[in-house]
Amino acid sequence: MRTERLVQRLLGLAAGCSVAVTLLIFGFMVILGLPLATGGTFFRMFTSAWLPHQGVYGIAPMVAGTLSIASLAVVFSVPVSLGCAALISVLGSGPLPALLHRLVRFMTGIPTVVYGFAGIFLLVPLVREWAGRGSGMCILSAALLLGVLIAPTMILFFSDSFASVPRTYLEAAEALGATPVQKLLHVVIPCSWRGLTSGVVLALGRAVGDTLIALMIAGNATAMPGSVLEPARTLTAHIALVVAADFDSLEFRTLFACGIILYLCTTVMVIFTRRIGAAWEQQRW
Amino acid sequence: MVTRLIDRSVTAFAWLSGLVLTASVVGLMGYVLIKGMGSLSPRLFFGNTAPLDALLLRRQVFDGIFPATVGTLTLVGLAIFIAMPIGIAAGIYMAEFATPRIQSVFGLFFDILAGIPSILVGLFGFSVALFFHHRVSDRIAPCLLISALSLAFLVLPYLIRTTQTALENLPRHVRVTAPALGASRLQTIIYVLLPQALSGIVSGVILSVGRCAEDTAVIMLTGVVATAGLPSSLLSSYEALPFFIYTISAQYADQAELMRGYGAAIVLLAVCALLFTLATLIRHRLADHLFYGTR
Numbered sequence: 001m002r003t004e005r006l007v008q009r010l011l012g013l014a015a016g017c018s019v020a021v022t023l024l025i026f027g028f029m030v031i032l033g034l035p036l037a038t039g040g041t042f043f044r045m046f047t048s049a050w051l052p053h054q055g056v057y058g059i060a061p062m063v064a065g066t067l068s069i070a071s072l073a074v075v076f077s078v079p080v081s082l083g084c085a086a087l088i089s090v091l092g093s094g095p096l097p098a099l100l101h102r103l104v105r106f107m108t109g110i111p112t113v114v115y116g117f118a119g120i121f122l123l124v125p126l127v128r129e130w131a132g133r134g135s136g137m138c139i140l141s142a143a144l145l146l147g148v149l150i151a152p153t154m155i156l157f158f159s160d161s162f163a164s165v166p167r168t169y170l171e172a173a174e175a176l177g178a179t180p181v182q183k184l185l186h187v188v189i190p191c192s193w194r195g196l197t198s199g200v201v202l203a204l205g206r207a208v209g210d211t212l213i214a215l216m217i218a219g220n221a222t223a224m225p226g227s228v229l230e231p232a233r234t235l236t237a238h239i240a241l242v243v244a245a246d247f248d249s250l251e252f253r254t255l256f257a258c259g260i261i262l263y264l265c266t267t268v269m270v271i272f273t274r275r276i277g278a279a280w281e282q283q284r285w
Numbered sequence: 286m287v288t289r290l291i292d293r294s295v296t297a298f299a300w301l302s303g304l305v306l307t308a309s310v311v312g313l314m315g316y317v318l319i320k321g322m323g324s325l326s327p328r329l330f331f332g333n334t335a336p337l338d339a340l341l342l343r344r345q346v347f348d349g350i351f352p353a354t355v356g357t358l359t360l361v362g363l364a365i366f367i368a369m370p371i372g373i374a375a376g377i378y379m380a381e382f383a384t385p386r387i388q389s390v391f392g393l394f395f396d397i398l399a400g401i402p403s404i405l406v407g408l409f410g411f412s413v414a415l416f417f418h419h420r421v422s423d424r425i426a427p428c429l430l431i432s433a434l435s436l437a438f439l440v441l442p443y444l445i446r447t448t449q450t451a452l453e454n455l456p457r458h459v460r461v462t463a464p465a466l467g468a469s470r471l472q473t474i475i476y477v478l479l480p481q482a483l484s485g486i487v488s489g490v491i492l493s494v495g496r497c498a499e500d501t502a503v504i505m506l507t508g509v510v511a512t513a514g515l516p517s518s519l520l521s522s523y524e525a526l527p528f529f530i531y532t533i534s535a536q537y538a539d540q541a542e543l544m545r546g547y548g549a550a551i552v553l554l555a556v557c558a559l560l561f562t563l564a565t566l567i568r569h570r571l572a573d574h575l576f577y578g579t580r
Contacts, residue, residue: 019395209400216535
């Protein structure tokens, strides 16, 4: 009995430590970013531009970059993912949909840096030629590649929630003479809106949180992007690029503001998906 | 008539999206494979150094990816060594001991930890290293140990969840038999539940290994450098495959270096594919066991 209690304590300690890490990450960012808030520059930072030579360290362009790249990636990816999920679980016949399912699962294992590497040498020149100006490293290229990266998250989530629609509903629709497409449009999709919403939110979270694609493909310019064919810098890429700066400088402190924004974004998305009752298994960072 | 048209166009759209996705993935990966196939040889790893000399650490390798490969292996080994005991222990606690309230509160934290961008975990590791550098000792700087710790934090929630799910998904009859025969709670967990859930837990560990091997954002903030040779101690900087690929793509001096980048990308892709297949195979075996009751 005594050993059992001891073991339980130890296991509980491990779980507690893991929770502590989550809190510690946030705590560290708040403490290190605090001088910004007391210095009165905290709110001005979100609206001003990044002009380090004039001592202005605003992160508004990075917020804009993150928003445009992530939302564009989701816009590209949602229709394709919806089509693929429908093909896998409802519309498809023959061996191809099963193969597609396998490919999508495999995609979750492909290293991000390899996507980025292929993107630089294959996608960027294509976009450059098509646009006819610039280097090809722009919001559009990054969003296209990011769309491919987040597609498996959505497809696996969508097809799982399609599969969890009660069989009796489908049989009822079949008995009324519905075609597969009618079943999809009038039964399956309306029944699985929860899964669809949380799939999109999770994918958006992945798109916002991804560092490598934006860092390698988006061009990293600190100016406010004017169109999708211009380079931009995301919050995550900004952290990666500025980290080498002096520890006590204001420039370095702004990183923690970026970090706090990203952390809070994640928290909101996680709480939202938990609220609408999403399963966790499909989430892959 | 209209119904027919909708039917046709929706079906066509679904097949088209399948095609678009397949084409883009096969295109991207195929491009790397075809361009880089030619660079796959012992020379890719060891450059002009004799392989045996490099393996026995007699001579340093300067123009191959051997140091980066060793760096990645050491890093992944360390990270998993740190994360596995904590993650599995926490997973067992969540599945077997935690009250529903603790389960939901802790679960929220693990979901957040799983969801935060990996670059933030890297930033955390970097700040911790700086903190210790200023407060404790000048010798502590971003290094192999800090990277391994940060990576461990990154895969921790995943290990916890796979362990918890593997235990919770065990069929009820497995769970009640041992206590009915007089086994204590601890005996039930050690002799019945953990062995039954082993394939699920192991496949979670393997996927975490893959995750550690491919991550770049965390390590680029916590001590990886472009040229360091083999890591000499836990407190030294090191090279790693994903960071090598990233630096090559950003700045390559000549064609030979670019080809090494392609080669490294193929090696990393192959490693991740292998780990993924292994995890899938093990998990399928688990499904078979549950279905047919063999074991």
